[in-house]
Amino acid sequence: MAEKYSLKEANFITEAQNKKGSYWKYLIPSFLFFGLIGINLAVMIAFDIDQSAIIKKQIDEIGRNMTFVSTIAPLSIFCLLILLYVKFVHKQSIRSLTTTRPKIDWSRVFFSFALITVFLVSLTLIDYATNPADYKLNFELIPFLGLLGLAVVLIPLQTSFEEYFFRAYLMQGIGGFFKSRLLALIFTSVIFGLMHIANPEIGKIGYVLLVTYIGTGFLLGIMTLMDEGIELALGFHAANNLITVLLVTTDWTAFQTNSILISVAEPSVGLEIFIPVFVIYPLYLFIFSKKYKWSNWKEKLLR
Template identity: 45%
Template sequence: MYITQVFKYQYGFWRYIVGTIIVLAGIFIGQIPLLAAVVLERGYDVMTMPQEEVLKVLDSNFTFFLMLLSFAVGLLALLYVVKFLHDQPIRSLTTSRKKVDWGRIWFGFGLVAAFTIIVTIAEYLVNPQDFLINFQPVPFAILLVIAIVMIPLQTSFEEYLFRGYFMQGLGTLFKNRWVPLIVTSVCFGGLHFANPEVTQMGNLIMIYYIGTGFMLGIMTLMDEGMELALGFHAGNNLIGALLITADWTAFQTESIFKDISNPTAGFDVVIPILIIYPLFLYIMAKKYGWKDWRNKLFGKVEKPENIKFSEEA
């Protein structure tokens, strides 16, 4: 029902093309403040600097805020497109339920937050030489405020765009579930290709990003809504930004720990995909009674006969 309900609204695929262009324009507009601030500070030489160096030109908290601002503007553009171009309620972009289930959002958030905290502390205890205590009360307090406000906007934008807007649009176009799952997962992973982590650790890290996209997509299709994915993504990024940073990561934050190890991508990249992510999905499946996996992940998307208002794609 999560995809099928879109047939009640303006779902012509040309609308998704126009909508995507509007969203991309919103992202570009949202990036202007960061670009302007960096140019004012360092001059136009920043155009030739590596991304990881550009991110160090300004105060880390200010840079962090300006980076996330582009996602917030993109989210506003996306919600505008859904509401006024597709005549679709935001609730139906979020879930197939009659109302958004905040309990699911908080469960997804808490599950990954607890896991991230436990694993980070365990890594610190086992390999303390790989970490520095980076905690400074005032900068961390500023980071905390920025992160609590802005990171949910950033992760919600990515979820609404990939697991929501693109998932539903491709579902109505191809009339199945597996094409949207594959395309959105690969595109979500590809979005991270320009991250400094890829430069530092190599293309193998893309397995992790694409695998994460598949996990979030499976959550959405099996649960017939984005609530779990919204909470999970927000918890992953928020706790990660507050707990640990490194000189080679996309987010340079005033976190509690700083990773000073030499990063490499090996079997540890595959572990989440083969072990941890299936465990998360198993826990959610047991809690929410997921059934009929084959149909929900690979089944057809058919327009219901009782739809009163729609347009042909």
Template identity: 50%
Template sequence: MYIAEAFKYRYDFWRYVIGTLLVFVGVVIGQIPLGIAVFLERGMEIAEMTEGELMQVLDSNFTFFLILLTFAAGLGVLLLVVKLLHNQPVKSITTSRKKVDWGRVWFGFGLVAAFTIIVTLIEYSVNPEDFLVNFQPVPFAILVGIAIIMIPLQTSFEEYLFRGYFMQGLGTLVKNRWVPLIITSVCFGGLHFFNPEVTQMGNLIMIYYIGTGFLLGIMTLMDEGMELALGFHAGNNLTAALLVTADWTAFQTESIFKDISDPTAGIDVLVPVFIIYPLFLFIMAKKYGWSDWKNKLFGRVEKPETIKLSEES
């Protein structure tokens, strides 16, 4: 069982509290280069600026890199925390399998990437007036280089933090699966509350973010590992960054298209969560033979007998 992997190592809950604080410090340190760049350019504090304003102060690709560098720093600190504070190998916070299944990572990546590309092209063909062709070869090539390297670090940080570190830590504390699933999904969605999309489209968009958290959490629990979630999250963010940008999105990039429509949150928020996401889970369930949904999503998390015996002795 994936969550029970943590029982094999140092799983005292105080370690997770300290580890979370250290990761937060790592993220703050990761923001320093962006703050320095903005200060040198304009002498303004980064806290006073929106991401759109940052893009106007600095080159958009450079700003994109510096924003993602924050997540890369957080990932580095998190992996050190897992290794040094919990004495836990990265493999065991990634999967319960004997080794990481990269085939699953690529399947999750390819599934959402193909879907996003197809849907974007359909939207462009149906409503071309909502898009500008934003493609510029040199800036786009630079964006591709940055995105391929940095976006997987950004998405891996979020996955290792929520579906890995927090899910295992909460699971060993409460000894069940449904509490970690709910808490990590809601917290993951809440992390996006200050995104410019929420300001533009209203709080209804939070259904999408929290729903995405549940999707990734269900993938992890049903598959007893994070590989599908790691690939899916990276594929989603990478294709989004390369295909479409807008003045009101968190990532404003040198993408192929620019959405100039007036964004509203309505049925387009509910369809992915209640129709598309269940379809993704159905495809994965068929491919990987998922079963025993009730136990894997709501069952107890038991400490392995071998660990119990060693502790008693």
């Protein structure tokens, strides 16, 4: 039976136990990470750099698998660095950075991973069956097996960094400092979305795509606050990125891999771009809320 926590029993924001003016410690990794993002964006704008062209050049020179590694490896390394920083500088346990439960609930991670995997694979197969002209079969056994091995190791590290940094580290820091779960949710969700502004798909589709990225940030933030831990967010994010790089990619996104399928359809900017945020994401929240018996929505999200 799924457990049910009350606010008195569990509060993810206060798990950090920040005492004695330790909030300044949050500034160091925040300035470093956002500083790197800012410098990268400034250089791209100043020199009018076409990121899609850079990715294509890398693929021509070192292949898709090594281009994938060069794209994802930095965030994978950051995952290990943020966990070490929290443990040795904040003197905070990884468990308390992850969840309010006595130990990390891996069943939540695996359930979320399985749910998103089934959903994404099903939607892709349905779309492939109804719109086969929009896809090109790209499967080659050896390159795919190489991608599979790399992705299974690197994707969980990359997505875990983003979850530990945004939904755990910053959410606990901002929420604890301002004593506001709502402010922590809004800030981390918006910043998470804007972090993707330099992605090549933004240049292809337009800034309207930020609605999806910011909406995803809100989804993951709501899951974290309602469930009092990031286990569900960890599973969701890992499944979303892993299935994407393995199953279907395009020639104009950040990930251009040796996936099974390549989408050759021109990207749409119609109303369907909002379907994930306003239709599918609420469905995910409904499923999770029923399984884990979430309650006190107003207190957990707005106070």
